[in-house]
Amino acid sequence: MPLKTADRASAAPLHIVKGRGSSLSALNAAVGVVLAITLIPFIYIAFRAFEKPLPEILDLLLRAKTLQVLATTTALLLIVVAVNIFIGTLMAAGLHFIRLPKAHLFILPTILPLAIPSYVFTYTWLALIPSLSGLFAAAFILILTTMPYMLLAILVSLRRIDSSLIEVARTLGLSRFKIFIRVILPQIRSSISAGALLSGLYVLSDFGAVSLLNVETLTVSIQNMFKASYDRSAASVISILLILASVVFIAFNERLKDSDNKENISKRLMAKNIRINNPGLKTSLLFSVALYTTLAVVLPIYVLISRFIGNPNPIDFAQLFETAVSTISVAALGAFIALLMSAPLGLLLSTRAGKYSRLAERIILVGHALPGVIIGLGLVSLGSKLGPLYQSTLLLAFAYALLFLAKAVASMTSALQLVPSTLKEVAATLGKSKSKVTTSVVFPIALPSIGLGTLLVFLTAMKELPATLMLRPTGMDTLATQIWSYASINRFNDAAPYALLLVLIAAIPTFLLSAPRNPSEKVEISQ
Amino acid sequence: MRALEVSHLSVNFGERNVLSDLSFSLAPGEIASLLGPSGCGKTTLLRAIAGLLQPSAGTIRLGTQLVGLSSVVLPAHKRQTGYVPQQGALFPHLNVARNIAFGLDKKTFSKQEISEITQEMLALIGMSGYESQMPTELSGGQQTRVALARALAVKPKMILLDEPFSALDAELRNELRTDVVALLRAQGTTAILVTHDREEALVSSDKVVLMRDGKIAQMGTPEEVYESPISPSIAVSTGDALVLDAQKFSNGSISYAISPSNAGQTPSESGFVVIRPEEISIKKAGTTGVAATLIQLDYYGHDAMLVLKIANDEKLIRARISGAIDFKVGDIVSIEHQGPVRFFAKM
Numbered sequence: 001m002p003l004k005t006a007d008r009a010s011a012a013p014l015h016i017v018k019g020r021g022s023s024l025s026a027l028n029a030a031v032g033v034v035l036a037i038t039l040i041p042f043i044y045i046a047f048r049a050f051e052k053p054l055p056e057i058l059d060l061l062l063r064a065k066t067l068q069v070l071a072t073t074t075a076l077l078l079i080v081v082a083v084n085i086f087i088g089t090l091m092a093a094g095l096h097f098i099r100l101p102k103a104h105l106f107i108l109p110t111i112l113p114l115a116i117p118s119y120v121f122t123y124t125w126l127a128l129i130p131s132l133s134g135l136f137a138a139a140f141i142l143i144l145t146t147m148p149y150m151l152l153a154i155l156v157s158l159r160r161i162d163s164s165l166i167e168v169a170r171t172l173g174l175s176r177f178k179i180f181i182r183v184i185l186p187q188i189r190s191s192i193s194a195g196a197l198l199s200g201l202y203v204l205s206d207f208g209a210v211s212l213l214n215v216e217t218l219t220v221s222i223q224n225m226f227k228a229s230y231d232r233s234a235a236s237v238i239s240i241l242l243i244l245a246s247v248v249f250i251a252f253n254e255r256l257k258d259s260d261n262k263e264n265i266s267k268r269l270m271a272k273n274i275r276i277n278n279p280g281l282k283t284s285l286l287f288s289v290a291l292y293t294t295l296a297v298v299l300p301i302y303v304l305i306s307r308f309i310g311n312p313n314p315i316d317f318a319q320l321f322e323t324a325v326s327t328i329s330v331a332a333l334g335a336f337i338a339l340l341m342s343a344p345l346g347l348l349l350s351t352r353a354g355k356y357s358r359l360a361e362r363i364i365l366v367g368h369a370l371p372g373v374i375i376g377l378g379l380v381s382l383g384s385k386l387g388p389l390y391q392s393t394l395l396l397a398f399a400y401a402l403l404f405l406a407k408a409v410a411s412m413t414s415a416l417q418l419v420p421s422t423l424k425e426v427a428a429t430l431g432k433s434k435s436k437v438t439t440s441v442v443f444p445i446a447l448p449s450i451g452l453g454t455l456l457v458f459l460t461a462m463k464e465l466p467a468t469l470m471l472r473p474t475g476m477d478t479l480a481t482q483i484w485s486y487a488s489i490n491r492f493n494d495a496a497p498y499a500l501l502l503v504l505i506a507a508i509p510t511f512l513l514s515a516p517r518n519p520s521e522k523v524e525i526s527q
Numbered sequence: 528m529r530a531l532e533v534s535h536l537s538v539n540f541g542e543r544n545v546l547s548d549l550s551f552s553l554a555p556g557e558i559a560s561l562l563g564p565s566g567c568g569k570t571t572l573l574r575a576i577a578g579l580l581q582p583s584a585g586t587i588r589l590g591t592q593l594v595g596l597s598s599v600v601l602p603a604h605k606r607q608t609g610y611v612p613q614q615g616a617l618f619p620h621l622n623v624a625r626n627i628a629f630g631l632d633k634k635t636f637s638k639q640e641i642s643e644i645t646q647e648m649l650a651l652i653g654m655s656g657y658e659s660q661m662p663t664e665l666s667g668g669q670q671t672r673v674a675l676a677r678a679l680a681v682k683p684k685m686i687l688l689d690e691p692f693s694a695l696d697a698e699l700r701n702e703l704r705t706d707v708v709a710l711l712r713a714q715g716t717t718a719i720l721v722t723h724d725r726e727e728a729l730v731s732s733d734k735v736v737l738m739r740d741g742k743i744a745q746m747g748t749p750e751e752v753y754e755s756p757i758s759p760s761i762a763v764s765t766g767d768a769l770v771l772d773a774q775k776f777s778n779g780s781i782s783y784a785i786s787p788s789n790a791g792q793t794p795s796e797s798g799f800v801v802i803r804p805e806e807i808s809i810k811k812a813g814t815t816g817v818a819a820t821l822i823q824l825d826y827y828g829h830d831a832m833l834v835l836k837i838a839n840d841e842k843l844i845r846a847r848i849s850g851a852i853d854f855k856v857g858d859i860v861s862i863e864h865q866g867p868v869r870f871f872a873k874m
Contacts, residue, residue, distance in 0.1 A: 422616040425579050426674075428603035429610035430630030430681055436604075440629075444620045 030344035031360050037341070038364060038402055041378020042243070048381050049236035060237050066221075072135060073204065073217040073245065079139040080146060081200045087143075088150030089192055091292070093180065094285040095151070096158040099275035106289055107155065108511070113296040114148040115506035117463035117480065119208025120499045121145055123487035124300040126212065127307060138215045142206060144296040146199030153195035157188045176276065197253045204246055205371030207466040208484060218242040222373050223466060232381050239374045247366060304503065307496035315497050324501055327462055327478040330393050334400025335458035338408040339450070341401055346412030347438070350419075361413075365406045375399050376470035396471045400461040407460065411453025415446040455509045462506060479505075528590065530555040530685055530717035531576065536585035538571055538741075545571045546741045549585070553685075553734065556715045558708065560728035562764065563738035569721045572738070573687050576719070577610050578603035589684050609678030609686040614694045615670040617662035623649070623673050624658035630681040648676035651710060668699045675707060685717040692727070704731055725765050729753060737764055753803075759871055762801045769807075769845055773800040773870060784840050785817055785864045798872040806866030807846035809833065809854070816863035819844060821854050835862060 049057065060066065095107050113121075121141050126132055161184060169183045204219070211220045218241060225235040345364065348357040379386075379399055389395050401408075419442045427437045443450075465480045472481060479502040486495035531553040538546040546568045553559055561569040574580045576587055578594065578601060587594050589608065594601040617626050624645050631641045649655045652672040662670060671691050678686055691707070692700045708731045711718050722728050728735050729749040737745045737752060744764075745757045756762035759770045773783040774794035782788045783800045785807065812818060822843070823834035830849040837844065844862065854860060 420616065422612045423618060425574075425577070425603070426610055426612060426616050426677075427618075427629065428579065429577050429606070429608055429683075429687075430677070431604050431607065431632065432630070433602075433604050441618060445618070 027344050027348050028356065031348055031357065034341045034344060034405075035360055035363060038405060041375055041382070041402065042370070044381050045236045045239050045374065045378050048233050049240050052233045052237065057237050060234060061241065066238070066241070069216050069218055069221050070241065070245070072215060073219075076135060076139055076142070076210070076215065076217060077200055077203045077249065079136075080142045080203045081196050083139075083143050084147060084150045084199045085192060085196055087288075088147055088195060089154060089185075089188075091147075091285075091288055092151050092154035092158060093184065094281065094288070096155060097276050098282055098285050099277045100282070100285075106286075107151075109293040109297055110151055110289060111148045112293075112507065112510055113144060114152075115459075115503050115510045116145070116296070116300055117208065117465070117502070117506075118142060118145040118202075118206050119212060119465060119480070119484055119487065120304075120503065121296070121300055122209040122212040123483065123492065123495060123499065124303040126487070126490075127303050127492045128299065133214050135215055138210050138213045141209045141213070142199075142203050144292075145206075145209070146202045147292065147296070149198040149202070150192075150195035153191040153198065154188055157191035158184070161187050193253055197250065200249050200253070201246065204242065204249065205373070205466075207371075207373060212487060218245060219371050219373050219466065222377065223469075226373075226377060226380075226470070232377065235377055236381070239377055242374065243366075243370055246370060250366060301503070303492075304496050304500045307493050308500055311493040311496060313494065320497055320501065323477050323479055323482055323498065324505070326393075326476055327480070327502075328505070330397050330478065331400060331458050331461035331464075333393070333397035334404070334461045335408075335454050337397055337401035338404050338457050339412075339454050341405055342408035342412040345409050346416050349409075349413040350416035361409065364409055372399075372403050372464055372467035373470070375402050376467035379467075380470050391471070391473045393473060393476065396468065396473070399467045399471050400457075400464060403464065403467060404457045404460050408453060408457050411456065412450060415449030415453060416442060418449060419445045452512065455512065459506050459509045462502065528555070529553060529588070530557065530590060531719075532586075532588040533572075533576070534586050534588075536572070536575065536587065537583045538568070538575055538580065539583045544741060546575070546582075549741070549743055551736055551743060551746055553717055553719070555717055556712075557734060558711060558718045558720065558732045559734040559736055560732040561719060561721045561736050561738055562725060562728040563723065563744075564764075565723060567738045568741040569723075569738055570689055571741075573689050573719060573721050576685075577608050577687050578606045579610075607681065607684045609681065609683035611671070611674045611678050611686065611688045611691045613690050614667070615662075615674035615691070617665075617670055617673055617677075619662055622659050622661055623654070623665070626662065626673055627676045627680050629677055644680055648680050651679070652676045653706075667695050668703050671695070671703060672706075675710070679710075679714065679716070683716075685719070686711065688718060688720045690721050690723070693722075707731075729765065735765070737761055739764075754867065756801060756869065759799050759801050762869070767804050767845065767847070769802040769804060771800050771802065771842060771844075773798055775870060775872070781868050781870050784837050784842060785844065785862055786868075787817065796872050798870055801869040801871065802864055803866065804832065804845045804847040806864055807844065808863050808865050809835075809846055809848060810861045810863070811853075812859045812861055814861045816861035818859055819862050821856055821858045821860055824852070824854070824856055826852070835860070837862075 052060075091110065095103065095110070100106055118141060121144055122132075125137075125141060166179060166183060169179045174182065204217075206217070207219050207223060210217045211223070216224075218238060222235050222238050222242065225231055225238065345357065345360055348354075349361060376399060379395060382390075386395065423441055423445070424437050427441045428434075432440060462478075463480055465484055468478050468481055469484070472478065477485075479498045482498040483495045483502065486492070486498070529552045533552065534550045536546055536549045537544065549572065551559075561572060563569050571580070575582050581600055589606060592601070594606050618629065621629065627645045627648050628641050631644060633641070636644070645658065646655070649658060652675060654669060654672055654676075657665070657669070657673075662673070665673065674691070675686075675688075688707075692704055695703060704727060720728070720731060729752075732749065735747065735749050735752045736743055739761075745752055745761050747755075752761075753765045756765065756768075759768070762768040762770070771783045771785070773781055775781050775796040775798065776788075776792045777795045778792060780788050781800065782794070785802070808816075810816060817837055819835040819837045821833055822836050825832040825834075830847050831852055833846045833848060833854070835844040835846060846862065
């Protein structure tokens with residue numbers, strides 16, 4: 001293999017050709033193993049689905065009920081994504097460009113809803129308006145839930161825009177509006193598309209909000225079939241439909257994405273920020289931030305606190321504590337497994353992205369699109385084959401790792417890519433072997449970003465509901481399942497302490513995320 | 528013994544031939560400049576020597592050790608070549624002292640030795656007291672100094688500098704370049720400096736390697752490549768040059784605009800003459816030489832560039848003079864070429 005590689009691209013960085021051939025193939029093998037593990041649940045679902053005879057599968061797919069559920073899912077997806085793109089872009093641009101004192105204090109409350117999962121939103125809004133139900137109510141809740149993904153994605157790329165480009169455009173006589181359309185929008189298009197992807201996939205995989213609001217989406221259907229009849233074959237058939245819906249959405253989103261390459265992104269941070277000081281724009285920005293914060297933070301937290309204080313029943317603190325500990329430990333274990341699983345592909349993608357690693361990345365991204373309910377179903381279906389693992393904490397943690405592997409890989413890759421290749425080359429000329437370079441240069445520089453990524457996975461895992469409902473060991477509860485079980489029987493008071501605790505814990509990483517300067521940016525400055 | 532010997536080196540990027548059949552060598556302690564336009568393969572050659580990429584053919588020897596052959600390659604981390612890339616590339620997570628000590632293996636050196644070497648290097652670059660500063664706290668020039676110290680600390684067989692001064696402003700650039708070259712000479716370090724600045728190449732090296740399209744176009748001491756270019760285009764790459772049409776006669780005399788000779792013979796060969804602007808002397812009209820009109824005068828302080836036009840000749844003549852200027856635009860003057868006549872036959 002080394003010789004062949006040498007022939008094909010003789011000027012390839014040396015490590016490929018010599019000395020690193022073995023570690024590269026080890027890396028490739030590790031990625032292969034990770035991929036295989038990722039794929040097991042899906043392969044199993046496919047097997048299960050095709051246990052049914054074909055006419056029966058077609059019958060199930062084409063019956064009116066299924067088509068109606070598919071239509072509902074699509075409508076919900078489109079409403080949420082469209083509103084998110086429109087409001088999210090305007091709000092992010094406003095937050096970035098309009099001059100406000102202590103601007104990041106205004107960004108923080110718009111990111112804070114990340115800490116509140118959709119089912120907690122739904123439950124607090126149901127406590128306020130008990131009649132809330134239906135497609136539009138679900139869309140409203142899911143927009144509140146997913147808006148921060150959009151805002152974060154766009155804000156990050158806005159920070160990377162070189163301010164001199166805007167200055168040049170201005171000297172060329174472009175109005176502010178034209179600058180936005182012709183200079184800024186093209187540069188944030190990819191991140192708008194990334195935000196749309198994240199919020200769309202959230203909608204497809206959401207279980208809590210839609211089921212509490214009596215909207216039957218594909219995810220709800222699968223969970224119901226699994227629960228009501230234990231007909232895993234039927235549930236698997238619908239799962240395949242959901243997988244297809246996710247794939248179609250990803251493919252569509254790919255087409256929207258700008259084909260920008262990262263090389264062209266200016267590494268210069270805005271030294272002196274360009275800020276607009278227009279009173280009218282300022283007022284509308286403040287109004288929209290206030291409105292969003294009220295709907296997505298103030299009201300839900302108000303409900304949680306008032307229900308918590310107004311609860312006539314004594315709170316079972318021992319149980320609360322036990323639930324918190326098991327939630328944190330299983331989520332942390334999941335984040336750790338995801339970290340380990342993401343390292344090989346991250347290393348591969350950041351040093352030399354070939355066809356194989358790109359394909360692996362795609363597969364894992366599709367895996368991320370697959371709702372928790374499918375991973376849950378896949379692992380449950382393996383059931384007895386898993387032996388003692390079945391219904392264990394480890395399996396649940398593993399499900400989290402699979403679910404959020406794409407997140408982990410993405411943050412691992414971008415963290416590792418932040419390390420400029422000249423640094424690795426200098427280290428090599430100073431006598432450091434490839435693996436030494438990785439441990440003494442690449443990882444130390446990337447560590448803060450990797451840590452942040454792992455924290456994100458941990459936060460997301462803590463809020464996970466559908467897979468947890470399917471896979472949790474008997475007798476084990478997480479904060480999410482407790483909130484869910486109380487809220488679904490309208491015992492809002494009893495759910496309050498769990499929800500409050502979950503939001504509090506989940507808010508910590510959210511604060512860190514919205515910090516104006518994250519460590520990854522520090523590296524860029526020195527370049 | 529040679530410090531570096533590159534022979535018949537070729538590098539391909541896929542189908543593209545970036546370096547082809549390139550050979551040169553350096554004696555120990557020699558400083559060479561690789562000079563050429565961007566894209567000519569300077570950096571590629573440097574990276575091939577450092578072991579950062581794989582040549583397609585040819586050999587590279589460091590001292591007596593064969594380090595690069597198309598099939599056998601000593602990886603970069605075993606070559607002991609110091610590498611200073613553009614803008615230094617300091618490790619952002621390490622302070623100055625740790626950056627300098629980065630290449631010092633803890634198995635080979637004791638803590639005491641590492642600290643001694645670091646201090647010695649800091650003194651060498653004139654930055655004692657900076658050990659705990661982080662790279663972001665340093666100016667561009669300081670970053671380059673630390674990068675150099677980091678490369679020198681491991682006592683490399685040679686140092687490879689890839690346009691290390693390109694990001695600095697002119698004044699700092701000259702100062703730092705002078706310091707770095709003096710330092711390399713004091714240490715007796717063999718070095719290669721990649722640059723696209725012709726003055727930088729001439730002033731800092733013993734040997735100038737002029738590169739064009741992946742090949743060595745000319746190589747020699749700074750005086751050789753400046754005074755005796757092998758072609759008009761090479762002459763331009765080492766400094767300002769005037770390329771004039773010329774005729775060569777069978778008796779050997781050469782006629783060109785500044786020095787017309789009417790030997791009454793038929794020209795045997797037509798070609799070009801290359802003249803450096805400082806080789807043209809300007810005197811009051813009527814004295815020896817050819818009459819020309821001064822049409823532009825650019826005053827630089829230390830010298831001035833004059834643009835002159837000889838009657839009935841399209842080509843403008845540029846002359847560089849230093850000292851007091853007694854002429855003004857519009858004056859008619861006499862110009863004379865006082866220097867070697869470099870004739871190149873037309874291809």
